[in-house]
Amino acid sequence: MDKQNKKIPQLCGKDLCTACHACYNICSKRAIVMVEDQYGELHPQINDNLCVKCGMCEKVCPELKQNNLHRNGEPEIYACWLKDSEHRKESTSGGAAFAISSAVIRQGGHVWGAAYGKGMYLTYTEANTLKELKAIQKSKYTQCYVGEAFKTIKDELDNGDLVLFTGTGCHVKGLRSFLRKDYPNLMTADLVCHGVPGQGVFRKYKEYLESKFNDEMLTYIPRPKRETDGQEGQYYSLVYFKNKGNVKIERKDNSYFIGFQHNLFLRNACHYCQSNGKERYSDFTLADFWGLGKIAPFTHPYKERTLGVSMLALNSSKALVFLKKLKKDLNYEQRSYKEASISNTQYYKSAIPSPYRDEFRNEFFNHSWDELASKYMRFSMKEYILYIIKKFTPPYLLSYVKQLAKWIK
Numbered sequence: 001m002d003k004q005n006k007k008i009p010q011l012c013g014k015d016l017c018t019a020c021h022a023c024y025n026i027c028s029k030r031a032i033v034m035v036e037d038q039y040g041e042l043h044p045q046i047n048d049n050l051c052v053k054c055g056m057c058e059k060v061c062p063e064l065k066q067n068n069l070h071r072n073g074e075p076e077i078y079a080c081w082l083k084d085s086e087h088r089k090e091s092t093s094g095g096a097a098f099a100i101s102s103a104v105i106r107q108g109g110h111v112w113g114a115a116y117g118k119g120m121y122l123t124y125t126e127a128n129t130l131k132e133l134k135a136i137q138k139s140k141y142t143q144c145y146v147g148e149a150f151k152t153i154k155d156e157l158d159n160g161d162l163v164l165f166t167g168t169g170c171h172v173k174g175l176r177s178f179l180r181k182d183y184p185n186l187m188t189a190d191l192v193c194h195g196v197p198g199q200g201v202f203r204k205y206k207e208y209l210e211s212k213f214n215d216e217m218l219t220y221i222p223r224p225k226r227e228t229d230g231q232e233g234q235y236y237s238l239v240y241f242k243n244k245g246n247v248k249i250e251r252k253d254n255s256y257f258i259g260f261q262h263n264l265f266l267r268n269a270c271h272y273c274q275s276n277g278k279e280r281y282s283d284f285t286l287a288d289f290w291g292l293g294k295i296a297p298f299t300h301p302y303k304e305r306t307l308g309v310s311m312l313a314l315n316s317s318k319a320l321v322f323l324k325k326l327k328k329d330l331n332y333e334q335r336s337y338k339e340a341s342i343s344n345t346q347y348y349k350s351a352i353p354s355p356y357r358d359e360f361r362n363e364f365f366n367h368s369w370d371e372l373a374s375k376y377m378r379f380s381m382k383e384y385i386l387y388i389i390k391k392f393t394p395p396y397l398l399s400y401v402k403q404l405a406k407w408i409k
Contacts, residue, residue, distance in 0.1 A: 006053035008046060012063040017043050018269045020174025021146035023057035032057060034145075038365065040200020041143065041267050062170070062177040063274060069177050071279040072315040077340045078323070079289050079298070080310045080332040092139045092223060093288040094310030099330040100189065100284065100322070101133055101164060109162030111136070112153060114144040116219060120206060122199065124149040124167065136166070141194075141222055141260050142202040143267060146171065150178045157183045168193045169275030172282045187318060190280060192287035192311070192344045195270030195351045197260065201364075205256040208369035209249075215241040222257050252387055255373035264354040264376055265361070273350040278337060283322075285313035291343035295336055311340045 011023055019042040024032045031050035034042045046057075059066050081094035087102075088095045101111045105128065113136030115125035123145045127133040144167065153175065156163050162185050165175055169190040176188070210217050219240040236248045237257055251257065259265055275281060289311040292298050298305070312332065314320050323332070341347040354360070360376050367375075379387060 006055075008048055008051055008053060009055055009058045011044055011046070011057060012061055014043055015268050016063045016272065016274075018063065018168075018170035018174065018267070018275075019043065019143060019146070020062060020171050020177075021150060022060040022062060022174040022178040025146070025148060025150040025178050026056045026060045028056075036200065037198070038200065039198040039265070039361065040203060041198035042145065060177045060180065062173045063269075067177050067180070069173065069281065071277070071281055072283070073279060075278065075280070075285065075313040075315045075337060076320065077335045077337050078312045078314070078332045079292055079335050080312045080330050081304060081308065083329060083331060085307075088307060090134065090137055091308065091310075092137075093308040095308070096310035096312045096330065096332075097166060097189065097286050098133070098137060099326045100187075101127070101136075101166070102130055102329070103322070103325050104162055104164040104187070105130060105133065107162055109164060110153075110156055111164045111166070112149060113166040114140050116140070120202075120217065120220070121145065123147060124171075126152070138221055139223065140220075141197070141257070143196040143199050144168070144171070145199075146174070150175055153186075154179060157186055160185060163187070164189065166286075167191075168196060169281065170269070170273070173275050176281060184318075187284070187322065188282040189284035189286055190275070190282035192285060192347045193270075193273075193276070194260070194346050195263065195266035195273075197265045198267060201259075201265045202256065204364075204369050209239060213241060213244060213247065215243050218242055222254075222260075252379050252384065255369070255377035258379065259360075259373075259377040262354050262377070263351045264357055266351055266353070271350050271353050276346060276350065277348055278341075280313070280315045283314075283316045283319040285311075285315060285347075287311040287340070287344050287347070289335075289340065291339050291341070292335070293339075294342050295339035311335075311344065313337075313340065 019034065021034060023044050024034055029050050029052055031047045032044050035045045036042055058064055062069060080096040082088040082091065082099060087098055091098050104111050111127045111133060112124050114122050115135040117123045122140055122142055124147065125136060127136055153163055153165060164187045165172065166189040172188045172190045206217050217239060221238040224238040236250050237254045239247045239249055241247060289309045292305060292309055314323060356376050360372065363372065
């Protein structure tokens with residue numbers, strides 16, 4: 001078939017697109033642009049006038065499954081926490097991601113992860129020093145812009161450099177699909193991902209907070225750790241403003257976080273995730289170890305849990321070998337997949353959309369954030385009671401309450 005008779009490529013539909021940017025990065029004619037819809041969700045758009053109909057974008061789209069991309073095998077599961085208390089304090093859970101990343105940097109490698117840029121626009125950013133690594137630490141609960149990161153990563157890999165890419169499972173899959181071959185000098189780490197909202201939703205929340213506090217918002221940390229002792233601050237989020245500095249937002253008042261947890265405004269593809277499951281496309285899988293101790297006793301002091309413990313899944317032989325390089329930085333002990341997934345249900349299944357999702361999306365443009373929050377983003381009575389208990393009960397007493405509840409049963 002000659003070029004004139006070839007059809008314009010058909011990329012996956014909006015319902016399945018994860019904005020992985022594989023198609024965008026592979027197009028040598030720059031015929032594909034990533035366009036934000038009204039919710040800030042990115043989708044590829046083909047310029048028919050620039051497209052030469054080579055079909056490469058279809059071949060690398062991981063959701064169309066026209067490639068030979070394979071999942072890794074049975075994982076080994078570990079509970080991990082950093083030996084360095086200060087770096088552990090700066091991590092969302094136990095700091096396993098920091099241990100892996102810092103080891104890569106010490107070997108002269110490049111680490112890619114999500115960092116806030118101008119206007120708090122979340123973008124995959126490269127870190128080559130421990131100082132630069134700080135920007136990509138901690139969880140960010142919104143969609144991350146890939147841009148031309150995959151092209152740069154390919155250049156680094158072709159140059160023989162060691163590269164670690166950390167992102168959502170769908171973006172790890174997108175990178176591997178774009179590369180079209182396995183590189184021994186590439187390591188990938190994905191997350192047990194709840195799902196991602198479009199940046200338009202977060203932008204509206206950001207504008208609401210900036211108006212409320214009359215200040216420019218620079219950083220948002222949904223789940224910070226207390227500066228005094230490094231324990232997780234279960235009852236508030238932390239917002240850093242340009243002039244006011246750190247401002248605590250009580251969990252019950254954090255409408256964005258409540259909406260996120262209720263699956264109110266996640267990207268549609270997140271409800272049909274093709275990247276979760278026991279066997280993954282990544283070398284490592286990272287999460288908070290919420291179910292620790294539910295299957296087998298965790299014999300370390302209870303304080304270790306409250307300081308944060310990471311769940312680390314080793315999905316490939318590459319990951320198994322690399323773990324040995326982390327012994328001097330990381331405490332770790334082997335656990336089971338059942339324990340890792342029992343309280344991390346998104347490990348193996350997609351988030352169920354809120355029954356109010358469509359209604360929220362219909363009203364998103366015509367109502368203020370305050371109006372939307374009061375209608376859709378409030379604690380249920382059960383959530384509020386649990387919040388009060390967690391806020392005012394010391395962690396060590398909570399552990400006794402849980403043990404007593406088990407004994408009564």
